[in-house]
Amino acid sequence: MLRSWDFNNDGVAESTEKNPVYIYTNPGNYIVNLTVSDTNTTDSKLSTVLVFDEQLFDNQLVLTETQISTSGKAIYDSPAIYDDKVVWVDHTGDYSGNDKYDICLYNISTKKETRIHTTNGSVYGLDIYKDRIVWYESLNGQSDIYMYNVSTSKETQITSGGSTSHPAIYEDRIVWADNRDEEGVPDIYMYNLSTSKESKIINDTSVVGLDIYGDRIVWLNYTSVSYSNGFSNIYMYDLSTSKKTPITTSGSAGFPVAIYDDRIVWEDDGYEKKADLCV
Numbered sequence: 001m002l003r004s005w006d007f008n009n010d011g012v013a014e015s016t017e018k019n020p021v022y023i024y025t026n027p028g029n030y031i032v033n034l035t036v037s038d039t040n041t042t043d044s045k046l047s048t049v050l051v052f053d054e055q056l057f058d059n060q061l062v063l064t065e066t067q068i069s070t071s072g073k074a075i076y077d078s079p080a081i082y083d084d085k086v087v088w089v090d091h092t093g094d095y096s097g098n099d100k101y102d103i104c105l106y107n108i109s110t111k112k113e114t115r116i117h118t119t120n121g122s123v124y125g126l127d128i129y130k131d132r133i134v135w136y137e138s139l140n141g142q143s144d145i146y147m148y149n150v151s152t153s154k155e156t157q158i159t160s161g162g163s164t165s166h167p168a169i170y171e172d173r174i175v176w177a178d179n180r181d182e183e184g185v186p187d188i189y190m191y192n193l194s195t196s197k198e199s200k201i202i203n204d205t206s207v208v209g210l211d212i213y214g215d216r217i218v219w220l221n222y223t224s225v226s227y228s229n230g231f232s233n234i235y236m237y238d239l240s241t242s243k244k245t246p247i248t249t250s251g252s253a254g255f256p257v258a259i260y261d262d263r264i265v266w267e268d269d270g271y272e273k274k275a276d277l278c279v
Contacts, residue, residue: 006033009046024051029084029109048083050108068106069113082128084108085150089123089135090115103135105150116148117155125176129169132193136164136176145176145191158191159198166210166219175217177207188217188237202237202244209257209266215239218247218259220266234266 005015007022009031014022024030028051035044068079071090078089086106093099103117103126117123121139128134131150136143142162147169148155158167158174165186167176172193177186178200188202188210201217208222217237234247234257247264254267 002037004035004037006035007049009033024049027051050084069104073102074104078123078126080126080128082130085128085131087126087128087133089126103133103148105133116150116153117146125165125167127168129171132169134158134167134169134174136167145174147174147193159189164189166207168211168217170212170214173212175201175210175212177205177210177219188219190217190239201239205235208232209255211258213259213261216259218257218264220253220255220257222255234264236264 003016003018004013005017005020005022006012007014007024007030013035014020030049030051032047032049033044034047035042037043068086069088069090071092073090073092075089075091080087084107086108088104090102090104091099092102099120099122101119101121101123102115103123105114105116106112107114116133119137119139121137123135123137126133126135133148133150134145136145143164144160144162145158145164145167146155147158159176159178161178161180163179165177167174169175174191174193176189178189179186181187183204185204186207187200188205188207189198190201191198205219206222207219209220211218215238217239219235220232221235222232231251232253233249233251234253236245236247236259237243238245248266248268250268252269254269257264257266259265
């Protein structure tokens, strides 16, 4: 497999390494073009990189921390980020039946905060990919998947069965856990935004955490009352091969689980912390 990194998207490749290091001399937004090819195919992907001013003290780089929200109501496990967009959930109710949940968006480039959705239902599982934000909303015993498009300011309800949880999005694919069959064990479903088609991907997964990157779906299969007694493991499903693969076997894997490129990370009560996939 051959890789070509064009860090300025100007047609001039700066590196062919798998994990290169490139230093920009000026702050700003840059488009990076990665081209990957083998004997049969060639594919390119564009990504945005935000470069900020360096702060040096005694020739050491000092990283600055920025406070994103100011309401004091942010839910600790809700933030998600993509490029220059940060999203999170504010709980603005009083925990006495007057609960309100706001989905908030902060644009790092413009330093502008926007509240894009307010509900009396509980909001969980926030995820973002490019201009698309997904979550599941629980109200009156029903739980469904919703999506908000930042570019069009349009909100769309993805499911209507009232039995969903743990959504994740990558490109045109939204995946989630769904217990609509009422067999007691959730299945994994996927909705393709390009084709408007929903499909069941995997049966009986006992999903606790779920993520997707490219053709790969990963999740925590949780089938016991304790993370430490040998029943909680990470699995991966490849949409291109329809193959399910166990990633851990220790039974001590925990939530959360996430995937990016060829790496999966998760919490673990044992000694396994990370798995590198061979591709």
